[in-house]
Amino acid sequence: MTHKLTTKSISSKKGYTAKEQDIAFFEYSHKAEITNIYPLTANEKLYQVQIIDPDDRAAFSFKPGQFVMLELPGIGEAPFSISSSPTRHGALELCIRAAGNMTNFLDRTSRGTKVGISGPFGTSFPVEDMEGDDILLLAGGLGIVPLRAPIMSVLENRSRYGRVDIIYGAKTPSDLLFKYQYEMWKQFDINLDIIVDKGDSEWTGPVGMITEIIKRRVAEASGDDFKHRTSAIVCGPPVMFNFVCEILNHTGLPMEKMFVSLERRMHCGRGKCCRCNIGSTYTCLKGPVFDYWSVLNLQEAI
Amino acid sequence: MTTKQTFLGVNVPKPRVAFFELSSCEGCQLQILNNEATLLDFLSMVEIVTFREGMTEKSDEYDVAFVEGCITRKDEEQRLLTIRKNAGLVVALGSCACFGGVNQLKNRFNDLNWVKKEVYGDHPIDTQEAKPISTLIDVDLEIYGCPIKKEEVEDIVVNLILGKSIDHPKYPVCMECKAKSNICLFDLGEPCLGPITRAGCDAWCPSSRLGCWGCRGPAPEANIKQLLHICNEREIPMERVMDRLECFGGFSESIEQLRRTEGR
Amino acid sequence: MKLSCDIDVKHLTRVEGHGNIKITIKNGKVQEARWEVVETPRFFEAMLVGKNFENAPYICGRICGICSIGHTLAAIRTVENGFGMKPSAQTAKLRLLLKHMETLQSHILHVYFLAAPDFLGVGSVLPLVKSHPDVVQRALRLKLLANDICDEVGGRRMHPTRTVVGGFTMLPDKYALGQFKSRLKNCLGDLVASAELFKTFVFPEFERETEFVALKGEGDYPFIDGDLISTDGICKAEYDYLTMTNEYMDEYSTSKLSKLSRKSFAVGALARFNNNYDFLEQTAKDIAEMLDLRPVNHNPFMNNVAQVVECVHVVLDSIRLIDELLGTEYGPERQEVTPKAGLGVGAVEVPRGILYHCLEFDAEGRIKRADCVIPTSQNHANIFHDIEDLARFCVEQGKTDKETELLAEMLVRAYDPCISCSVH
Amino acid sequence: MIFKMFPAAELEDLFALLAVNRIIGPISKGLNKDGHELFDFDHVTDFSHLKIAYTQTIHSAKKFCLPHHEETSTFTFTGDDWQKEVDFGAHQPLVLFGLHPCDINSLNKLDKVLMDSIYPNPFYGAKRQNMLIIGHSCTPQPACFCQSMGTDTVLAGCDLFLTLLGDDYFAEVHSSRAYHLLEQLDCWEPGAKDHARFRASIEKRSDSFTNTVDTSDLTKILDMEFASQVWQQWGERCLSCGTCAQVCPTCYCYGIEEKVDMDLSRAVKNKQLYSCNLIDFAEVAGGHNFRPESHTRLKYRYYHKHRGFVEAFEEALCTGCGRCGTSCLAGITVPEVIASVRGGSHDA
Numbered sequence A: 001m002t003h004k005l006t007t008k009s010i011s012s013k014k015g016y017t018a019k020e021q022d023i024a025f026f027e028y029s030h031k032a033e034i035t036n037i038y039p040l041t042a043n044e045k046l047y048q049v050q051i052i053d054p055d056d057r058a059a060f061s062f063k064p065g066q067f068v069m070l071e072l073p074g075i076g077e078a079p080f081s082i083s084s085s086p087t088r089h090g091a092l093e094l095c096i097r098a099a100g101n102m103t104n105f106l107d108r109t110s111r112g113t114k115v116g117i118s119g120p121f122g123t124s125f126p127v128e129d130m131e132g133d134d135i136l137l138l139a140g141g142l143g144i145v146p147l148r149a150p151i152m153s154v155l156e157n158r159s160r161y162g163r164v165d166i167i168y169g170a171k172t173p174s175d176l177l178f179k180y181q182y183e184m185w186k187q188f189d190i191n192l193d194i195i196v197d198k199g200d201s202e203w204t205g206p207v208g209m210i211t212e213i214i215k216r217r218v219a220e221a222s223g224d225d226f227k228h229r230t231s232a233i234v235c236g237p238p239v240m241f242n243f244v245c246e247i248l249n250h251t252g253l254p255m256e257k258m259f260v261s262l263e264r265r266m267h268c269g270r271g272k273c274c275r276c277n278i279g280s281t282y283t284c285l286k287g288p289v290f291d292y293w294s295v296l297n298l299q300e301a302i
Numbered sequence B: 001m002t003t004k005q006t007f008l009g010v011n012v013p014k015p016r017v018a019f020f021e022l023s024s025c026e027g028c029q030l031q032i033l034n035n036e037a038t039l040l041d042f043l044s045m046v047e048i049v050t051f052r053e054g055m056t057e058k059s060d061e062y063d064v065a066f067v068e069g070c071i072t073r074k075d076e077e078q079r080l081l082t083i084r085k086n087a088g089l090v091v092a093l094g095s096c097a098c099f100g101g102v103n104q105l106k107n108r109f110n111d112l113n114w115v116k117k118e119v120y121g122d123h124p125i126d127t128q129e130a131k132p133i134s135t136l137i138d139v140d141l142e143i144y145g146c147p148i149k150k151e152e153v154e155d156i157v158v159n160l161i162l163g164k165s166i167d168h169p170k171y172p173v174c175m176e177c178k179a180k181s182n183i184c185l186f187d188l189g190e191p192c193l194g195p196i197t198r199a200g201c202d203a204w205c206p207s208s209r210l211g212c213w214g215c216r217g218p219a220p221e222a223n224i225k226q227l228l229h230i231c232n233e234r235e236i237p238m239e240r241v242m243d244r245l246e247c248f249g250g251f252s253e254s255i256e257q258l259r260r261t262e263g264r
Numbered sequence C: 001m002k003l004s005c006d007i008d009v010k011h012l013t014r015v016e017g018h019g020n021i022k023i024t025i026k027n028g029k030v031q032e033a034r035w036e037v038v039e040t041p042r043f044f045e046a047m048l049v050g051k052n053f054e055n056a057p058y059i060c061g062r063i064c065g066i067c068s069i070g071h072t073l074a075a076i077r078t079v080e081n082g083f084g085m086k087p088s089a090q091t092a093k094l095r096l097l098l099k100h101m102e103t104l105q106s107h108i109l110h111v112y113f114l115a116a117p118d119f120l121g122v123g124s125v126l127p128l129v130k131s132h133p134d135v136v137q138r139a140l141r142l143k144l145l146a147n148d149i150c151d152e153v154g155g156r157r158m159h160p161t162r163t164v165v166g167g168f169t170m171l172p173d174k175y176a177l178g179q180f181k182s183r184l185k186n187c188l189g190d191l192v193a194s195a196e197l198f199k200t201f202v203f204p205e206f207e208r209e210t211e212f213v214a215l216k217g218e219g220d221y222p223f224i225d226g227d228l229i230s231t232d233g234i235c236k237a238e239y240d241y242l243t244m245t246n247e248y249m250d251e252y253s254t255s256k257l258s259k260l261s262r263k264s265f266a267v268g269a270l271a272r273f274n275n276n277y278d279f280l281e282q283t284a285k286d287i288a289e290m291l292d293l294r295p296v297n298h299n300p301f302m303n304n305v306a307q308v309v310e311c312v313h314v315v316l317d318s319i320r321l322i323d324e325l326l327g328t329e330y331g332p333e334r335q336e337v338t339p340k341a342g343l344g345v346g347a348v349e350v351p352r353g354i355l356y357h358c359l360e361f362d363a364e365g366r367i368k369r370a371d372c373v374i375p376t377s378q379n380h381a382n383i384f385h386d387i388e389d390l391a392r393f394c395v396e397q398g399k400t401d402k403e404t405e406l407l408a409e410m411l412v413r414a415y416d417p418c419i420s421c422s423v424h
Numbered sequence D: 001m002i003f004k005m006f007p008a009a010e011l012e013d014l015f016a017l018l019a020v021n022r023i024i025g026p027i028s029k030g031l032n033k034d035g036h037e038l039f040d041f042d043h044v045t046d047f048s049h050l051k052i053a054y055t056q057t058i059h060s061a062k063k064f065c066l067p068h069h070e071e072t073s074t075f076t077f078t079g080d081d082w083q084k085e086v087d088f089g090a091h092q093p094l095v096l097f098g099l100h101p102c103d104i105n106s107l108n109k110l111d112k113v114l115m116d117s118i119y120p121n122p123f124y125g126a127k128r129q130n131m132l133i134i135g136h137s138c139t140p141q142p143a144c145f146c147q148s149m150g151t152d153t154v155l156a157g158c159d160l161f162l163t164l165l166g167d168d169y170f171a172e173v174h175s176s177r178a179y180h181l182l183e184q185l186d187c188w189e190p191g192a193k194d195h196a197r198f199r200a201s202i203e204k205r206s207d208s209f210t211n212t213v214d215t216s217d218l219t220k221i222l223d224m225e226f227a228s229q230v231w232q233q234w235g236e237r238c239l240s241c242g243t244c245a246q247v248c249p250t251c252y253c254y255g256i257e258e259k260v261d262m263d264l265s266r267a268v269k270n271k272q273l274y275s276c277n278l279i280d281f282a283e284v285a286g287g288h289n290f291r292p293e294s295h296t297r298l299k300y301r302y303y304h305k306h307r308g309f310v311e312a313f314e315e316a317l318c319t320g321c322g323r324c325g326t327s328c329l330a331g332i333t334v335p336e337v338i339a340s341v342r343g344g345s346h347d348a
C-alpha cells in the first residue's frame, strides 16, 4: 500500500488565517481607479483614488496616519500615507512626490488609470486620545502629507480640542503643498504658521528655521500649561524631527504625547519582507506612527 | 522618439535603435540574436535602424545607440563622437565597452611598440591603449558582461521604453550562486571572484563550476582586500587571482593599487 | 560589355567585422578590384604572453563571438598537445558534440540571416519576418536547438564555461541529452526544408580554380584531430601548420594573409566538402546531390550550399555521439594537468575553416609565445583574387554597377568571413 | 506521545511507502577539496541516493516552502485595463525525509512570523501545510550550537521523528498520518530496555556538543554594545555577499521586483529572497541608505535574530545549525561574533 498525500488548503494554527479572505489579503489588492489628479507643485500631485467595487469601497476604513500600498502593475508597489479624511468614504487622497521608479511612472498617468490598493496598514495618530488637549501639528516638507488626515479629523471635531497650531516649514514658497486649504484651516480657528528656508519675490511671510516658530509657540504658553495640555505630532525629514522633538522634550512634554511618522523602504507592508526594520522593529507593523519614547528606544531610528 | 505603444494608458516610445561595434569580438551583438525564443518580440518592440552585422540598411537617426567594443584606434574615436552626437542615449554594451574587456590586457605591458612587434613584426600598424568608451564620451547606461546576458538586455530595453529606472544588482555574484544551490568553488579549492563581482549574470560561471572571472566588474564596495585574504588562507596562488582580476578590466583600479602597494 | 564602374563599399554589412570592397573599371578594363580588411587589431598573441595556460582557452575564446567555442577548443587542444596529454574518449565525444552544435548554429545564422536576404532580394532578415515567417521560424528553431545543446554541454552558447584543459568542469545531464537527441531527429525535416529553399536560389555561374585546405579525414568527416591536406595534394602534420599557412602582410589589410601552392587558397565548408566528401553521412551526400554540389567545386558562392550539407552531417553525427554517450557510464569529467615546457599546436575545423593555435610554454605552463592563424585570414587572399576575377566576369557579362556591387558583396558574404576574428 | 520501534533496515520500506509522492531528502553533492562529502537537500527518487547519515546540508530545507525566487502574481493587460492572478504555488505535497532537529525547529520559527502572526504569508503557508516531515537524529558537528539555542530536540513540527539506536529506529509519532504509515512496518512497542537505550543515546549526544553560545541576557547586552568597536572589526571582514542569509534556514527577508514582458501584454511580480547584509537593503527613495556601512548591516542581522525576534516571539531566530559560519568565506560565525560582543570592546 502506498501513501499518496493530497493537497490541503491553507489554514493556520492561530486565529489569523481562519478566514479565506485573510489569506488572500496578502497578495490581494483592491482594483481602484484614479478619478482625479491635481498637480500641487512641480514634483507633487494629489491623486484621488477610488476602489472600484462599491462594497469594498464602503467597507474600507482607516485611521489617520495609516498608509496603503499602491501598486502600478508591472511597474512597482510602494507605501503612501492616506492624506484624506478618515470619515469620508469615497475617494482616498494620496499626495505623491515623483521620487523613483513607480512614482515617476505614476506622474505620467492620467485620470482613469487602474491601480491596485491594499491596506490600510500600520499604526495611527491617536487623535481620539488627544481630545481636550491643545494640538501642535508640526510638518517639514512632505511631512504635511501624513499630517493632513489628523488635521481633518481635528477639524471635523473642532470643539473637542483646545488651541490648534499647524506649523509648517518648506524649502521655498513654490514647494508649499495644499495652499488652497490654508484659508479653510484658518476659518476653523487654527493658528497656521508657515515658514520657508528661502523666500521669493512674492513671499511676505517669515523666512528661517521652523524651530524658531516652535520655540516662540512654547514661550507663549504660560507656566506648565504647555507640558500638561499639549499633544504634538511631528512629521518631516529625520533632521527636522530630531531638532523639534528635542525642543519639545525640553519643555517636559511627556514623550508618550509626541508622535512621529517614520519612513523606511517597504516591499510588503505586512511585516514579512524586513526591509523597513529599524533595529529589529517593523516600521510597517509597529509604525509608521511611533511615540517619541518608542523612537528613543529604537536603535538607529534617527 | 516615435510613440507607438501605450502601457497603462501612458504613451511609451518605440525607439529607433542602432548597434555599433568598435574593437570587440562582436559577441555581445550576437547574443541579442541568440535569444531565439524572444527575438521576434524584441524586433517588434523597437525599430532597429542600423545593425551592420545583420542588415544592409542604415540610418543616422536613432534614439538609442548600443555600442559594443572598446577604443583602440583614432578612427574609432571619430566614429564614437559621431554616435554620441546622433544618439539620445548611448549604451555601453558589454565589458569591452564598459571596461576595455580582454582587449585591455595588452595595456599591461605599458609598451605598445613591443606589443605591435610581437604580433606584426616590422609591418606598420596603428593602435593605441584599449580604453572604455566612457573615457571619450558620456555614457548613459552600461550593460556589463562578457558576454552580456541576453535576458538582462531585454529587461533593460523594456524598462527603457517604460521609463523605469534601470538598477543593476548591487550585490555580488555569491547571492545568485547561493540561490541556485551551487557548491561554492572555494569548497572545491578553486578561486572565484563571485564575492566581489557585481551580480546580474545569475552566477553563470559558478553554476558551471567555473570560478567567476569578474567580467561584470566590481560590486559597489567590493571587499577586495578580504577576498585576497581568503585566497591566501586557502593557498590559492595570487597569480591565479590576479589573472582573473585583470582579465576584463573591471577591476583595473584595484589592480593598479595592488601593483603599487605590493609590488606585484 | 561594360565600360566603366566605380564601386566603393565601406564597411560591408551582414558580415562579422569591418571590411571594404573597392572596384574601379575604366574603358572596360578593371583598374582596381580589392578586398580591404580595416578591422582594428586587438593583439591577442601579445596579450597571452606571460599568462598561465589556464587563461589560454578563456582569453582565446574572446577572439570571436561567433566561433568562441571553436577557439576555446583549439586553445585547449593546443595546451594539451603542448603538455603531451590525450583527452579521454568521453571528453573527445563531448567536445565534438559541442563543436558540431557550434557549426550548426553558425551555419544557420549565416545561410539564413546573412546570405539568404540577398537571394530573396531584401536587405536583412527583418522584412522576411513578415514576408516569409515560416522561413524565419525554421531558422530560429534550428539555431535554438544548436544553442540549447551548447548551453548544456559547454555551459553557455557563447564563451563556454565548462570547457577546460583536461576535460570539462561539469558533464551534461543525461536526461537532457536524451531530450536533445529527439529534438535533433526532429530537426532533420527542417534541414531538408532548408535544402529545398536553397534549391530555389539562383547561384551565379562564377568559377575560379583554387586550392582547398582542410583537416584530413581518417574514417570520418574531420573537425578535431587529423593531418592537414589540400586539393593540390599537399599533406602535412598538425604541428607543421606554419608551412601550410605561410602568413604575410600587405598594405590593404590589418589582417595577415596566407598562401600555399598557388597565390591563394580557401578553407571552410566548401574546402572540407571538397577534401573529405567521402566521409559525409549518406543523407548529407544526397542533399549535396540534390543541390548540384559535387567535389571538387570551384564556385565560391557554393560555400553556402556546402554549409547546408554540413548542417545535415553534423546533426546526424551528433545523434550518433549522443547515443554513444548515453550508452556508457560517465567517467571522470576532468583529468589532472601537469604543465610542461615546450610547444603545442592545435588545429580545429571551425565553421569558417581550419583554425590553428600555437603556444610555447615554460616549465610552469606560462605562455612564452603565442600564434593564432584564423580561417578568415587564410581566406582573405582568396577573396581578394576572387573579387578581381569577379570584376572581369561582370565586365564580360555586362552587369550594371548595382549588379556588380551586389555580386561582389554576395561573394564576400559567401565566405562568411569573420573579420574581427581574422584580425584578432 | 506514542513511541514505536522498528528495524533500521525497514527505513527503505518506509521510503517505498511514500515514494508515490515527491520526496526531498539529503543527497551527496560530491567531495570538497579535503575529501569530505558535501550534502544538500534535493529530490530523491531512489532510496540508495538518500544519505540518511549526512552531517549537515549546505543549504537548508527552507527553499521548499520559501523558494529563492517566486512569482507572486501575474498581470495580463488588455487595453488600459489589467487582470491580476495570484498563485500561492502549492501544486504538489512534499515529503521531507530525514530533517535534523535544527531544521525542523527552523520551520517552526518561520511559522511564527510567516503564518502565525498578522498578515500570514499564504505563499509560505500553502507549501508548508502540504509537507509530511520525517525527522532524523544527528551527530553534533563542530559548527553546531543548537544546544545553546534550545533547538537540539524536536517537540513539534514533524510527523515522525526517528532516532537511530544501533540496528533499530526509535520513532516518536507526532501525527496520525505517521501512525498509519508505521502500521505498515514491523513495529513493536518500545519497552523499558528500549527507553534506556534511547536515554543513553540522547545523553551521549548531549555530551558531544563542542560549540556553544551564551545567550543569557543577550538582548540587553546587544543594546549595550550597540556602539561597540567589535562590530566594526567584523564589518571589515564581511563581504556583504548575502551568503549567510541564503543558507540560513530562518532568514526570510525579501525584495519584490515587477517585470513587464517584451510585448507589454503581461507582467510578473517576482519575489526574491534578499539579505540584510546587502548594501542596498535599507536604501530608500532619494538614495538615502539607513545602513550604508557593512558593519551596520551585519549588526542588524544579529539584532533581528537575537534581539527583535526574541522580543516578539520569546525565542531567537537562529537554530544554531552553523550553516552561516560554515559558508561564510570570511569565517564570520555566530558563536564568535556573539562571544566578542559579550566580551565588550575586546578584539574580534
Ligand SMILES: Cc1cc2nc3c(=O)[nH]c(=O)nc-3n(C[C@H](O)[C@H](O)[C@H](O)COP(=O)(O)OP(=O)(O)OC[C@H]3O[C@@H](n4cnc5c(N)ncnc54)[C@H](O)[C@@H]3O)c2cc1C
Residues within 6 Å of the ligand: A067, A076, A077, A078, A079, A080, A081, A082, A094, A095, A096, A097, A098, A099, A100, A101, A102, A103, A104, A142, A145, A146, A262, A263, A264, A265, A266, A288, B165, B167, B170, D280, D283, D284, D285, D286, D287, D288
Ligand atoms: C509609511 C510610508 C508612507 C509614505 N507616504 C508617502 C506619501 O504620502 N507621499 C510620498 O510621496 N511618499 C511617501 N512615502 C515614500 C514613498 O513610499 C517612496 O517615495 C516610494 O517608495 C518611492 O517609490 P518608487 O518606486 O517611486 O521609488 P523607487 O524606484 O523604489 O526608488 C526610490 C529610491 O530607492 C532606491 N532604489 C530603488 N530600487 C532600488 C534597487 N533595486 N536597488 C537599489 N536602490 C534602489 C533608489 O535610491 C531610488 O532613488 C511613504 C513611505 C512610507 C514608508
Ligand code: SF4
Residues within 6 Å of the ligand: B173, B174, B175, B177, B178, B182, B183, B184, B185, B186, B192, B193, B194, B195, B203, B206, B211, B212, D243
Ligand atoms: S562559488 Fe563563488 S559566487 Fe558562488 S558562493 Fe562561492 S565564492 Fe560566491
Ligand code: SF4
Residues within 6 Å of the ligand: B145, B146, B173, B194, B197, B198, B201, B202, B203, B204, B205, B206, B211, B212, B213, B214, B215, B216
Ligand atoms: S560569474 Fe563572473 S565571470 Fe561569469 S558571467 Fe558572472 S560575473 Fe562574469
Ligand code: SF4
Residues within 6 Å of the ligand: D244, D247, D248, D249, D250, D251, D305, D317, D318, D319, D320, D321, D322, D323, D324, D325, D334
Ligand atoms: S544564523 Fe547561522 S547558525 Fe543561526 S540558523 Fe541561521 S545559518 Fe544557522
